[in-house]
Amino acid sequence: MYRYFLYGVTAWLAAYIAFFYISLNKPSNVSKWVHDAYTKKTLIASATPSPRIVISAGSSTLFGIDSSAISQAFNLPVVNYSVNAGLMLPVILHKTKQILREGDILIMPLEYDMYLYNGNPNEQMIDFVTSYEPHILPTLTLKEQFYIFWQTTLKSIITKQTQEIQTPQGLYGAHNIDNRGDQINTAKADQAKEFYKELQDTKPYEYNNIYKGDELSYRYLREFAAYCKQNNIKLILTPCPLLTKPQYKEERFFADVPQKLRAMGFTYIGSPYDYMYSIDFFFNTDYHLNDEARKNHTQKLIKELLPIFFGNEVLTSSNFRRR
Structure with missing residues (x-):
């Protein structure tokens, strides 16, 4: 009896593995907007001459950066390569690495979830990797690969085989991204009532309770920094915008x-506390600035960057020039 049970489990597992591999690279509506956004931004990056500034993180930077203002401030072309923090740190680093060139100046205002990444992929990361970028799988740890396999449900596999792929029409997608990679149509006048209600209902993140300081994210960042150094890429980390909450001021995580x-x-550069703003600065989530706030936030970032660009670190680089 026990033997037949083992046979049954083995047969089920073999079938599930087969279904999993059949589903790889099969498009999904869940990540279609992310895929389309990256496709457009990759074309923008390939057409942008060097030397240049690349800005890469999640959607807080997609919504929060005025690339035109940064380009004017430093007289360099700018590519906003940011899409969605839900992809998690290893995917964002992998995607960024694909478009980097020697001599690039890379600014990364990573969302705070990135620093807490400890090898447990979420639904967004799993769907994007399996649906559009399965070549990322071998670059991940065995633990991450196992979790991606184990957490891919049979329902999602069947859905991808039977669904009709839709062109994104809402707020998110390539249709709302300009020629530098910035999100558009986010002025206060464009803010729906339900967006503001969502902001009012936002609860504080419990980053302080989760943070340990030895997360897998730091290993990924060290390896990425080594890659940047090897390829003469100047890497600059900075805080991202976040809706302020009173308790954040007391939490050690942000310090x-x-x-x-x-x-x-x-x-x-900078302090996370200086990049926390009131509710009127945000468009639809506690990480997404509206267009008016985006301009103010970008000017603050430019001031933080000035000593880096016009000090010894970047100005003396043969890749930086005033034009």
């Missing part, structure tokens, strides 16, 4: 992360 990164040798 510890910059301190740890600087101790590891990263260039990290």
